[in-house]
Amino acid sequence: KQEVTQIPAALSVPEGENLVLNCSFTDSAIYNLQWFRQDPGKGLTSLLLIQSSQREQTSGRLNASLDKSSGRSTLYIAASQPGDSATYLCAVLTGKIIFGKGTRLHILP
């Protein structure tokens, strides 16, 4: 049974710092992995999608990596800003989509 774990559950960092969010999954047989952000009470915004054959994707200040063999993905945020404060979710796509419980990120001004 596929399980997705995100560590840490919550993170507070000063503005301007670089940071890494972690996502691990138990079954490496995945189609792809997707990172989302969710603002309180709102829907999800897709950040990056990494196909199973890829190792990383970049969009602006965001970089996501995927290591299927070790069952890990990281989301790197460079030069964090207060507007980055949100919950970040990773989801593993197989026959279904399974989400981690997210990391609540708070960027301190």
Added chain:
Amino acid sequence: EAGVTQSPTHLIKTRGQQATLRCSPISGHTSVYWYQQALGLGLQFLLWYDEGEERNRGNFPPRFSGRQFPNYSSELNVNALELEDSALYLCASSLDGGLIYEQYFGPGTRLTVT
């Protein structure tokens, strides 16, 4: 280009009633997915529709059902509402099925059962 839209934004029902939630996918997308985000439980996969057919469903009882219309919009129906059905229900769409393509999410419908 319009994103995924959902209606209503908020829905308040009493226990035992039925709720109907609606979703319109991005133009050109044929797959629609429904998710439940209940407090403390994270985001859980409910249903996946593609080309008008139910392709997969999560671990939810049969009183959660839905359908996809010829224009690819979708309805989620929840019968015999229970208090624990209170949650944010999110709809997503993608270009095709198989969970290969990126999913785009709507803003959600917040269902409150009293």
